[in-house]
Structure formats: structure tokens, C-alpha cells
Amino acid sequence: MDTLGLDAAALILRGDGAVSASDHERLEARATRRLGGEPVHRILGRRAFFDHEFALSPETLEPRPDTEVLVLLADEALRASRPAPVFADVGTGTGAIGVSLLALDPARICVAVDLSAGALATAIRNAGLAGTAAHFLPVAGDYLAAFAPASLDAVVSNPPYIPCAEIDGLAPEVRRFDPMLALDGGADGLDAYRRIAAESADGLRAGGDLLFEIGLGQEADVRAICAARGFVWRETRRDLAGIARALWFRRDIDGAEPAKSP
Template identity: 55%
Template structure:
């Protein structure tokens, strides 16, 4: 019976000390049974056949071996949308929604014809989320990994914004198109020496290139800030996600690149999560 299998998996996850044992059990057992996770309780008296029980056991074993639920399912929710994951993509985290919120807060007219770049797009989560909110915008989605861009393209099409999503294989220093309304990025920002101290789920399953920000964790910001300043229209904005202790350094980098009105946006946990700056208007220079 489904309720029995769910209770067993949940108990094993709790005993293993997983951070979210009840949620993980619900998602994985629902996947094994082919049910909506939000309705799994209603189907508690539903019998599971041998194949479904075997699938539930296999999924539970992967979770107990340290594989994140998103990687097991091959997808992750972000901004109310479902994004497919691949080995080339970072798993989008809820805190990154603060970056989307910050960008939308700067848009005066959501119906406007806007052009923006998402640098290091990964799954495309940031760009796709913004395109669903900005119906006349177009996104240049940049990533160094062709596999990531293929995944991002699929996600854009699935969200109904594929015709306004333009992937390009490039790195952080690649010249962007000029005249952009804003540039947005969640770059690698972990110091190289700290990679080995990350949670096992992150070290084993997120791509290293999406984590490693160099010796001081700031090199991607330097590259993006200088290139974005050149590519943005006057009064255009750069927005970047930052690590927990990088606010001051990143604000300084944006200031050195020429940005003004540099600000910080905090996530729901009260941590500095986004730093943004405006390229001055022509009359200000």
C-alpha cells in the first residue's frame, strides 16, 4: 500500500538525518507511483504493484546514497516553473529567485520591448523566469557548455518562451551585444580553496565550472562588470547574485567598472543576495 511505502521511506530518511526527509519521501514515492506529489496523501490506500515498489526502493536508495532529489528526478521547480536538469547545469536554488525579483523591480514597463543577457545561464532558469514575466522581452542566454545550452533551450520551449530565447556558447569575457537593457548573472563565486568543503551533494552533482570563482571567488564579477558596462545602454543595469560574504567586494568591483547607484537586495533569510548597478546616462559622464 502506498501509505505503508511512504511511511517506510520517510522513516529511513529521518533516521539518515536528511534535511527534508518528509518532502523527499513524498516526492520520490510519488514519482515511483506516477502520482502528483500534492495528492499523494489522498491516494494513501492505493496499492502499489511490484514494479512501483521496486522503483520506490531504487529512488530511495539513491537519495540515501547522497544524490539530491532534483538530480534523481531530473528536474527542479523555480519561479513556479519546472526546469529539466542535466550534468552540465547547476541545480537552481530558491534564493536565486531574489535575482529575478530584483530585475523585475527595475523594469518600469513590463510590456516594453527589452533586450537582456543572462551570463552563465545553466538551465536557463533566470532568463526563462524573466521572459514569462516580460512578454515582449528577448534574452541572450550565454554559457560555456553546449550541453547546458541545449538543456536551457528545451526549458525555454517548454515554458512557451522559446521564440524569445537566444542561446550562445561563450564565456564570461566574451563580447556581448551592445544596447542591452540589463545584464543578469549568477556566476561561479566559491573560492577554489573552499570547493572541497562544500556539502557532498553540491560537490558531487553540480558542475565544478558553475561553482569555482577562482582564488578569491571574484574573478567572474570583474569580467562581467567590465563587459556589461560596455554592452549596456545608458541607464541600463547589471545585476549579479553574490556569496554570503562578498557584498562589499562586489560593490567595489561594480564601482570600479563605472557603475553608479550600486545597491544590495536581501533574500528571505536576510542575507545580501544581489548587487546591482546602473550605467550612467550620457549626461552624467
């Protein structure tokens, strides 16, 4: 339907009509790409996530449903924060996390950080399409290096977490078409967590929140990394498959509320 520029109703009404030469060429080109293993959403150039569709580019991951768990947990943390909180979306990619959190509360301010200029350009476009551009501030940078101490109310990130030795075993649709910068988490998959936790300990205000998406089996390691930097675990949120998928930490120890059970 997308290839022909028709919705479902129009396709039914025009079911007996001839396909134009240009539509035929476009359909054939897309079929060839799909037969070559390219994911459907890459071919379409967009993917739905939370309440919006997000444009994709070669520099961005496809936003996936598992990450919606992180958005819901981060929304809860931000609602418990001060009014109009400022949060960093580290490794923003398409901007799916930051844009979704802004759409849930337009008073928030998102500083969207990415090392890739191409990813930032895609994120800026998506923020505009979602109507959140006014509070979506793109920053080309390496993690939180550009932030002043205690300048953030929250840090949210879906960082690269695949151990480098496991990348060759990923599905071809991921290995061949997702950007390596967004996949490779180092030897044990935890490099980005160490870096973000260390820099968040400085960049977050007292009482600020740190939220991560994690991979399968990484909860204990990420909790240990964050505890070593003075963060208190608040909650683990599981995805629909029952896998621990998102973690919430708070910077201040003395004022922390009792943690919730996973």
C-alpha cells in the first residue's frame, strides 16, 4: 500500500485498476531490496514508536517496542522530578526516546546527544514532525562531556550494549543494516554504561535520575556499575517477554525512597 501511495480503503476501491509504470518500478525495487535482506522499515524509511512515526537513516537504529518500556519508566521518573525538568537523551539516534518524553509533557526540555551528525539531523527532523522541536535541543558530542556539573535533572539512554564478539552472530537484518556505532558495547557490552554512569555522577543534580535500557542478562552488572558511582537503584521494569529491560537509579543516597522490587 505504501509503495502505491494508497491506504487500505483506496487499495480496495482500485483493486481492479492498472498499476502505473512508475509504481511498478518502485514496487520491483523495494521487493529486490527486501529479498536482499533489508528490513521492511528500512525500505519504507520510517517506523512507528510510542505515539509517532520516526524517520530512519543509515546512522540510526530502528526504534523497537522494547524501548517503549524505558520511555514509560523515564516518564514516571520525570513526573516525580521538579517542574519543567531538563533531561539528556544520550545516543538519541532517531530521537524516539526524547521526542516521546517531550510529547508526554511539553514542559520538559530534552538535550539530545549523539556522536553522529547524520543521526542528529534525523532526530531534528523527527522532533519537528512530532511538534516537539521547541524543547528538543540537539548536541553533537561524546556522551555527557559537554555538560556542566549538576546541570541535568535526568539522564536517559539506550546505549550500545552488544559485546563485540557477539555482533557477528546477530540477525543479518541487524548486523548489516543497523549502525555499528549503536551496537558495539565493547568486550563485555558494558563500556557505555561505565562511561555514562561516571559522567552522570557529575552532570546530574543531587536527586537526579539515571535511566538505562539494558540487554538480556545485564541487570546485575549495570546495577553494580551504577552503585560504584553512588547511584541508588530505584526500579527494574520488564518488557512483555518478562526480560529486565529498563533500570532506574537516583543520585542521592540519603534522600532516596525505598526501592521497588523488580
